[in-house]
Structures are given as C-alpha cells and as structure tokens.
Amino acid sequence: MTTAGEKQYYAVALLSSLFEQLPSWWRLGVLYDIACVLHRSMSKWKILPSLLPRIDWGVSVFHAFGHQWPCQCMYHPQKRKGFGFSDGEGCERCWGALKKLAPVLQVSGVCL
Incomplete structure (x- = not known):
C-alpha cells in the first residue's frame, strides 16, 4: 500500500x-x-470490507492491454456487466484537452 508507484x-x-x-444501497463501478x-489488496487485507460487495471493478481500456x-x-470494462461502452478514459481526454493551457517551456525544478 505504501511502496513506490501508485499509492x-x-x-x-x-x-x-x-x-x-x-446511499447505503448504491453500487458503484470503479x-x-x-x-x-x-481489489486484490482490499480483499486480502480486509480493507473496507463492508464496501467491497458494493464495488464493481474495472481497468480502463487503455491500461487494460x-x-x-x-x-x-476479468477487469476489462467492455467484458463486465454494467459498464456499457465506457472505456474509462474520460479524465485522460479532459487532461489532454487542458494540456495546452500549461506553458510548453514550463520549468519543473530548480532554476539557475
């Protein structure tokens, strides 16, 4: 849970x-x-065990491959019930559209 990579x-x-x-009766597709x-970590270590039955898990299409x-x-959204034709890349498209707002030559780090 705390090692390098995605936290x-x-x-x-x-x-x-x-x-x-x-509401307590809602299910959520993640x-x-x-x-x-x-999903495996939460199941193995019993993290939020009351929520696990309420979550349908899927890996966004771009990352699934x-x-x-x-x-x-198991996790491809187009092979799972309830996700429809969603590809899970809506946020990626949003960030892609917004990237032109960030300066191209923006310095990230220490400047001399």
Missing part, C-alpha cells in the same frame, strides 16, 4: 469518503488503472 491508500481514502456520501491490484491476460478477461 493505493489514496484510492482507498477516496472510495471511503465517496461511499460516506452515497474504473481505475490498477483496479485489479487495488498492459495487464496480464487473466486480468484483461
């Missing part, structure tokens, strides 16, 4: 806060780049 605890905190705002890893074949079969 799963951010996603856990986000899901916990989100579910506090939703499309996340590493949903397979997060970088995963192992069994993961693609």
Whole structure:
C-alpha cells in the first residue's frame, strides 16, 4: 500500500469518503488503472470490507492491454456487466484537452 508507484491508500481514502456520501444501497463501478491490484489488496487485507460487495471493478481500456491476460478477461470494462461502452478514459481526454493551457517551456525544478 505504501511502496513506490501508485499509492493505493489514496484510492482507498477516496472510495471511503465517496461511499460516506452515497446511499447505503448504491453500487458503484470503479474504473481505475490498477483496479485489479487495488481489489486484490482490499480483499486480502480486509480493507473496507463492508464496501467491497458494493464495488464493481474495472481497468480502463487503455491500461487494460498492459495487464496480464487473466486480468484483461476479468477487469476489462467492455467484458463486465454494467459498464456499457465506457472505456474509462474520460479524465485522460479532459487532461489532454487542458494540456495546452500549461506553458510548453514550463520549468519543473530548480532554476539557475
């Protein structure tokens, strides 16, 4: 949960806060780049066990093809009930459209 790479605890905190705002009978489809890893971690370590039955997991399409074949079969949103034709890349498209607002030559780091 705290090793280098994507910090799963951010996603856990986000899901916990989100579910506090939703009615207790709602189910939620979660499309996340590493949903397979997060789902396994939450199941294995019994993190938010009351929420797990209310979450349908999926890996966004762009990232799904970088995963192992069994993961693609289980978590690809177009192979799962309830996701329709969603590809999970809406945020990526939004950031892509907004990137022109950031200066091209923006310096990131220490300037001399």
